[in-house]
Amino acid sequence: MIPFPFAYVAPDTLGEAADAYNDFAGRGLKPLYFSGGTEIITMGRVNSLRFDAVIDLKGIPEMRGFGFTDASVSIGAAETLNGVACWNGFPLLTKCCQRIADHTAQCKITLGGNVAGTVIYREAALALLLAGAKAELYGPEGERTAELDSLFIPMLSLKRGEFFVRFHLDRRSVGIPFVHAKHVVSEKIGYPLFTLAAVRSEGAVRAAVSGLLRHPARLRFPPDCSDLSERIRAQLPEAPLSDASASADYRLFRLEGALREAMKTLGGCAT
Amino acid sequence: MRCIEGKTLISLNVNGRACEVAVYPFQTLLDVLRDELGLTGSKPGCENGDCGACTVVMDGWPMKSCLCLAVEAPGHEITTVEGLQNAPLQYAFADCFAMQCGYCTPGFVVNAHALLSRHANPDDGTIDAWMQSNICRCTCYEEIGKAIKTVAGKAPP
Numbered sequence: 377m378i379p380f381p382f383a384y385v386a387p388d389t390l391g392e393a394a395d396a397y398n399d400f401a402g403r404g405l406k407p408l409y410f411s412g413g414t415e416i417i418t419m420g421r422v423n424s425l426r427f428d429a430v431i432d433l434k435g436i437p438e439m440r441g442f443g444f445t446d447a448s449v450s451i452g453a454a455e456t457l458n459g460v461a462c463w464n465g466f467p468l469l470t471k472c473c474q475r476i477a478d479h480t481a482q483c484k485i486t487l488g489g490n491v492a493g494t495v496i497y498r499e500a501a502l503a504l505l506l507a508g509a510k511a512e513l514y515g516p517e518g519e520r521t522a523e524l525d526s527l528f529i530p531m532l533s534l535k536r537g538e539f540f541v542r543f544h545l546d547r548r549s550v551g552i553p554f555v556h557a558k559h560v561v562s563e564k565i566g567y568p569l570f571t572l573a574a575v576r577s578e579g580a581v582r583a584a585v586s587g588l589l590r591h592p593a594r595l596r597f598p599p600d601c602s603d604l605s606e607r608i609r610a611q612l613p614e615a616p617l618s619d620a621s622a623s624a625d626y627r628l629f630r631l632e633g634a635l636r637e638a639m640k641t642l643g644g645c646a647t
Numbered sequence: 648m649r650c651i652e653g654k655t656l657i658s659l660n661v662n663g664r665a666c667e668v669a670v671y672p673f674q675t676l677l678d679v680l681r682d683e684l685g686l687t688g689s690k691p692g693c694e695n696g697d698c699g700a701c702t703v704v705m706d707g708w709p710m711k712s713c714l715c716l717a718v719e720a721p722g723h724e725i726t727t728v729e730g731l732q733n734a735p736l737q738y739a740f741a742d743c744f745a746m747q748c749g750y751c752t753p754g755f756v757v758n759a760h761a762l763l764s765r766h767a768n769p770d771d772g773t774i775d776a777w778m779q780s781n782i783c784r785c786t787c788y789e790e791i792g793k794a795i796k797t798v799a800g801k802a803p804p
Contacts, residue, residue: 385649413719414714479709480711484714484715
């Protein structure tokens, strides 16, 4: 039970969702968009998050399903992580989704919720960033499309009342060879020290890492990369996290090893 | 558009039976199953989505009922451990001694039921991937795995 009252709204259209947001916000109340709702429910239960209304987006048809054309793929933001994994149209995204929380939670957590939530790991975003996904967004100012990468500056930055509707990808990007590695202190389930996803494209190894910083980090290396440690440090916009799980130096040490393995797998040099 | 601001009557389909219950938006499905419908088989453990003791099946997939608002549940088919009475899986858990204190057992049984409904003969990796959603502090994991394998390949679970 969440220890305070709030309203529950389930809109049928994108417009109704944005209108509901405006309505509550206009009355000085705090609405939250809700899809899987796992983060909102758990944080609300312990009073670390307060809100006056939740706007449940998962009944909006535009936010569900998977689309294919000859050139592109699109994924509804309200699809569950388990739904994305069962679809398996983008194997790197499948892998990312299958290592978030646990299998039962994956049946509730949604793709858009994982990318837009407040938990820093956002592991599904790693695959979408490496694939150059475009995000279709909707909000009180209407709809727009933006490169997902451009929304992380460096923290995820959406306009007031805006939410993810779908993610669009170039079809060529979904079959690209990849490496995915979730590094935890122990056990398979649990928050990671970091999660690494890497692909080789356009003559370089490109990597996206979560758990290292407060936001996903994007790294790029020549395939014959040497001085890996220095190159990692040079590309980080801020100091790595240092907490009870691991120091910043230990995270970097583990990341360097993981990257070296990834580069070997992807056919690059690992000196 | 559905808007619920206070206590509201909703229709639920639980264990194949339709029922109406008055709920607030702040009540989780776990609260309503236990406190309003008297279905106390789903256990409140961590109530944080970690332990899996409250697992139910929703439309054929496992769902932690502490992570679901009751107002999200109308229109979905819900199965609790009470809906699995006399299922071979329950006997398999008993026969394999797949429990000690028993508090986590309903969650494991329900999750295993969903697993076997989706994968009639799951391999070890699939069993591990699904069962990692549940925690047993008495550490009966080996026996739980054996119980599931006892029933695997024999329909229905």
